[in-house]
Amino acid sequence: MKVAVIGAGLIGQAWAIVFARGGCDVQLWDGDEQALDTARALVARQVAELEKQRLLHDAASVMSRIRTSASLEEALNGAQYVQENLPEKLEVKKEIFSKLDTLSDARAVLASSTSSIPASAFTEHLPGRHRCLVAHPVNPPYLIPVVELCGAPWTDKSVVETARSLHASVGQKPVVVHKELEGFVLNRLQGALLREAFRLVQNGYISVEDLDTTVKDGLGLRWAFMGPFETIDLNAPDGLQDYCNRYGGMYQSIAREQTSVDPWDVKVVDNIEQQRRSLLPKTELLDRRLWRDERLMELLRLKNMTDPVVPD
Amino acid sequence: MKVAVIGAGLIGQAWAIVFARGGCDVQLWDGDEQALDTARALVARQVAELEKQRLLHDAASVMSRIRTSASLEEALNGAQYVQENLPEKLEVKKEIFSKLDTLSDARAVLASSTSSIPASAFTEHLPGRHRCLVAHPVNPPYLIPVVELCGAPWTDKSVVETARSLHASVGQKPVVVHKELEGFVLNRLQGALLREAFRLVQNGYISVEDLDTTVKDGLGLRWAFMGPFETIDLNAPDGLQDYCNRYGGMYQSIAREQTSVDPWDVKVVDNIEQQRRSLLPKTELLDRRLWRDERLMELLRLKNMTDPVVPD
Numbered sequence: 247m248k249v250a251v252i253g254a255g256l257i258g259q260a261w262a263i264v265f266a267r268g269g270c271d272v273q274l275w276d277g278d279e280q281a282l283d284t285a286r287a288l289v290a291r292q293v294a295e296l297e298k299q300r301l302l303h304d305a306a307s308v309m310s311r312i313r314t315s316a317s318l319e320e321a322l323n324g325a326q327y328v329q330e331n332l333p334e335k336l337e338v339k340k341e342i343f344s345k346l347d348t349l350s351d352a353r354a355v356l357a358s359s360t361s362s363i364p365a366s367a368f369t370e371h372l373p374g375r376h377r378c379l380v381a382h383p384v385n386p387p388y389l390i391p392v393v394e395l396c397g398a399p400w401t402d403k404s405v406v407e408t409a410r411s412l413h414a415s416v417g418q419k420p421v422v423v424h425k426e427l428e429g430f431v432l433n434r435l436q437g438a439l440l441r442e443a444f445r446l447v448q449n450g451y452i453s454v455e456d457l458d459t460t461v462k463d464g465l466g467l468r469w470a471f472m473g474p475f476e477t478i479d480l481n482a483p484d485g486l487q488d489y490c491n492r493y494g495g496m497y498q499s500i501a502r503e504q505t506s507v508d509p510w511d512v513k514v515v516d517n518i519e520q521q522r523r524s525l526l527p528k529t530e531l532l533d534r535r536l537w538r539d540e541r542l543m544e545l546l547r548l549k550n551m552t553d554p555v556v557p558d
Numbered sequence: 559m560k561v562a563v564i565g566a567g568l569i570g571q572a573w574a575i576v577f578a579r580g581g582c583d584v585q586l587w588d589g590d591e592q593a594l595d596t597a598r599a600l601v602a603r604q605v606a607e608l609e610k611q612r613l614l615h616d617a618a619s620v621m622s623r624i625r626t627s628a629s630l631e632e633a634l635n636g637a638q639y640v641q642e643n644l645p646e647k648l649e650v651k652k653e654i655f656s657k658l659d660t661l662s663d664a665r666a667v668l669a670s671s672t673s674s675i676p677a678s679a680f681t682e683h684l685p686g687r688h689r690c691l692v693a694h695p696v697n698p699p700y701l702i703p704v705v706e707l708c709g710a711p712w713t714d715k716s717v718v719e720t721a722r723s724l725h726a727s728v729g730q731k732p733v734v735v736h737k738e739l740e741g742f743v744l745n746r747l748q749g750a751l752l753r754e755a756f757r758l759v760q761n762g763y764i765s766v767e768d769l770d771t772t773v774k775d776g777l778g779l780r781w782a783f784m785g786p787f788e789t790i791d792l793n794a795p796d797g798l799q800d801y802c803n804r805y806g807g808m809y810q811s812i813a814r815e816q817t818s819v820d821p822w823d824v825k826v827v828d829n830i831e832q833q834r835r836s837l838l839p840k841t842e843l844l845d846r847r848l849w850r851d852e853r854l855m856e857l858l859r860l861k862n863m864t865d866p867v868v869p870d
Binding site: 362384390391392394419421422423424425427428429431432433434435436437438439440441442443446449450451452453454456457458459460461462463464465466467468469470471472473474475476478479480484485486487490494495496497498499500501502503504505506507508509510515516518519522523525526528531534535538541542544545546548551 | 674696766
């Protein structure tokens with residue numbers, strides 16, 4: 247399987263690793279030749295680190311499957327799947343998708359990593375619009391496996407299905423979003439929880455630190471391997487419906503106090519920022535991101551034991 | 559430190575384990591003598607399992623610190639902290655707290671495990687109401703360490719502080735909820751996310767299985783060791799405020815579609831229940847709960863490596 251990765255920034259680099267780790271031949275391209283050289287070095291470093299962390303098997307063979315391409319034509323040559331990662335600007339997406347549709351094999355699937363622009367906004371004008379979709383990763387996709395697949399109204403169901411099998415075959419966890427919507431699913435769920443978190447801090451119910459503790463030492467533990475529906479399904483003797491009968495009233499009553507649509511208040515954001523900075527000075531953000539990635543790697547190794555993410 | 563655990567159902571049993579594992583002497587009491595015998599056997603079995611799972615060090619010494627008491631007076635004798643776990647009925651709570659206030663040492667802290675009744679509803683009439691609060695666990699507290707502490711308006715700050723240090727000293731993760739509110743914090747956050755999850759399934763955007771995947775292989779991974787505020791703090795180059803500036807507009811726009819306060823629709827609940835039953839037949843609920851507890855144990859062992867929960 248040949249995959250073209252278009253755009254060699256952080257997300258493009260990460261996709262190259264994911265597909266090469268999963269056994270695909272990757273052709274990586276960027277309009278900026280120097281960016282491409284930098285990308286190759288950064289990918290090599292990250293692949294070595296993942297091998298050290300036992301999150302891939304053979305760094306050398308993974309690297310041997312990643313080639314950089316001197317031109318877009320070369321990158322697309324023979325590719326059955328294309329993952330695009332250019333800047334989040336509508337005009338940029340329109341232009342690159344026109345080129346991809348013209349230059350790629352007519353049967354290739356064309357996917358964009360965009361987190362904010364629906365496929366319909368940049369594919370409507372294309373003869374090959376039926377083969378275009380969004381495949382939205384969480385950064386970095388070699389540590390966080392979910393991928394949200396969301397087509398335009400004219401995207402073929404079989405194209406979504408092809409993308410789903412490809413991502414599953416390289417160890418990702420694709421989910422299908424059946425109709426376009428702002429934020430797809432992950433950020434909408436995150437937004438709903440964040441809004442309540444901001445509200446509780448704003449109204450003096452809890453500190454930023456304690457709110458995070460409530461999630462990381464409570465709610466988030468089960469969600470890390472079950473998700474919210476399975477969690478409540480197991481939390482009432484007779485399953486989910488039983489849970490809804492028991493607690494639906496309480497949740498509805500709470501929901502009546504969760505309807506604000508105001509922007510996040512500037513003073514509240516200031517207050518939360520200050521609380522975060524007293525917990526973690528700005529100078530330590532970078533170190534803490536490395537710490538986060540180590541924790542994600544440990545968690546992924548743990549989940550691999552029962553449910554392998556890294557293909558053999 | 560002597561702790562009285564009042565009520566020997568599942569939550570009472572679990573608290574006995576938590577406090578004895580943390581080095582306290584536990585006096586366990588229940589109005590039903592047979593329930594008390596059953597509880598002792600179940601606690602012994604669970605303590606042995608936790609030792610096997612390397613989540614406590616010495617089952618025999620933990621068990622030696624748990625005694626069952628023949629009377630409420632005996633259970634309260636010398637106890638500096640009382641954790642009450644009777645049925646979730648206001649009248650039951652009122653009656654037991656009157657007894658606890660009368661019979662316990664005047665300096666003892668009196669805490670209820672209630673998840674739904676605020677402390678003010680069952681302590682207002684008591685001479686010792688300043689020493690009463692809610693200490694709400696997540697089940698089972700020996701695997702899920704967060705405890706929500708929430709006093710009534712008349713609860714002494716020093717009493718909340720005493721409860722906080724005690725819970726922290728036995729390896730729990732206490733958080734302080736500064737004012738009474740329905741659902742405390744954990745269930746309000748859960749409710750906000752669940753409401754959006756129901757909405758997305760109801761409107762045909764995603765399946766139950768894929769929604770759970772979005773959380774367990776995406777959102778929930780970071781929340782399992784960071785919480786939502788630290789997550790966004792690390793997700794923009796310059797920290798949380800930077801994140802809010804970049805994405806606040808998107809989240810506000812999404813929030814405008816998240817304002818429904820209708821009860822969960824019966825047909826939607828039916829639909830979700832059916833999807834869950836095709837993923838997990840009702841006959842397998844029990845096995846899956848054991849699977850869940852094993853995963854929680856693994857996750858706890860992993861978190862113990864960097865941030866010990868089980869005290870030595």
